[in-house]
Amino acid sequence: MKAVFLDRSTIDPSIDLSPIKLAAGELVEFSLTSTEQILDRAQGAEIIVTNKVILGENELAKLPKLKLICVAATGMNNIDLKAAEKHNVCVKNVEGYSNHSVTQHVFSYLLSVVSNVPAYLKNDKQNPWSQSSKFCQIDFPVNELFGMKLGILGFGNLGQSIAKVAEAFGMQLLIAERADSEVVRPGRVSFETMLAESDVISLHCPLTDSTLRLFDSDVFAQMKTGAIFINTARGPIVDSLALVEALKSGKVSHAIVDVLEQEPPSSDHPLIQVDVPNLTLTHHIAWGSLQAQRTLIAGIAENIRNSIN
Known part of the structure; x- marks a missing residue:
């Protein structure tokens, strides 16, 4: 399966993303993604990984292959959950990592x-x-x-x-x-x-x-x-x-x-x-110890494995 990480730069560059790649099979990374770039970058992907990129009805309706959104956070305020349900897209966050x-x-x-x-x-x-x-x-x-x-x-x-x-x-x-x-x-x-x-x-x-x-x-x-x-x-x-x-x-x-x-x-x-x-x-840094970020990535990979299986 193809996974796309839309805002990889929200995670420290030293953090290894190979657990996500191993779980998904393929991972494409983008540093940051604007609203205008979402459809082009996510087209053909079955999995989207996003920290803060907003995904709503307009995007989800035009991504027919999308099956899973992995939120690289606990809060899911950036995802239109009703639209995701409408289009049969599963949304998973990671609780407790931070x-x-x-x-x-x-x-x-x-x-x-x-x-x-x-x-x-x-x-x-x-x-x-x-x-x-x-x-x-x-x-x-x-x-x-x-x-x-x-x-x-x-x-x-x-x-x-x-x-x-x-x-x-x-x-x-x-x-x-x-x-x-x-x-x-x-x-x-x-x-x-x-x-x-x-x-x-x-x-x-x-x-x-x-x-x-x-x-x-x-x-x-x-x-x-x-x-x-x-x-x-x-x-x-x-x-x-x-x-x-x-x-x-x-x-x-x-x-x-x-x-x-x-x-x-x-x-x-x-x-x-x-x-x-x-x-x-303190500029929204409370969550971001290196250990917490590694736990977050492991949690995303686990969500992918559980969803595939």
Whole structure:
């Protein structure tokens, strides 16, 4: 079978794609593919591998040989699933491949914030220790994660991975119930309680109709003043203008944002234009450790084998 990878450059060049080639039989790679190039490049292929290339009714209706779309990610928002079903095209993603990578990312940047790492690195250059009159240079506040309350919205495999590491640091967990839920399940707290009591909030929920722009100005207003806000889930879950105002007012003491509504963002995006020191943009890299990418490729190959068989 012929497989076409439409956006191979979204995967590190050092990652070996031979598992996909072995599973499919033939693999053609393209660095990036525009909408206008999809039909020409995918014509005759039984399998399409795509990370973020959008495939809708217009494309799927004109690719009669296509049998399988392998999404090189967990989210499948770039595929028109109804159109795929209509044209008898199976769509497979890879779940769980980036759990360790995202968890490490969240705590790497969270620790950087609470330990004031950027300020100390800068201070080391500007005020050398050798010139200090004191044995230590505690010039900026350092806080501990121990005892902080971590609110987690989205408690699947990734949320549970975050919780496990948080408990190792001695953090208290507030597992939030869905915002639209009338019932709070055992072991969870209401969405409103999570907002009001959390020192840190980390999002790990999917993008759905109920989570679209969930974090708007009203929700930020309900948060504990001075909380740290982390989004490694999906950009559209957050109203970026509302986040800007929360950062400027100090309602949110620091935001670590890995995902935006549009990627790459336009130059006039609110979080690109804003000049505030309490914002860290990480350019959608949380998923991408080399180990996670290898696991992803192995998962795609497995999806191909299972679909062929």
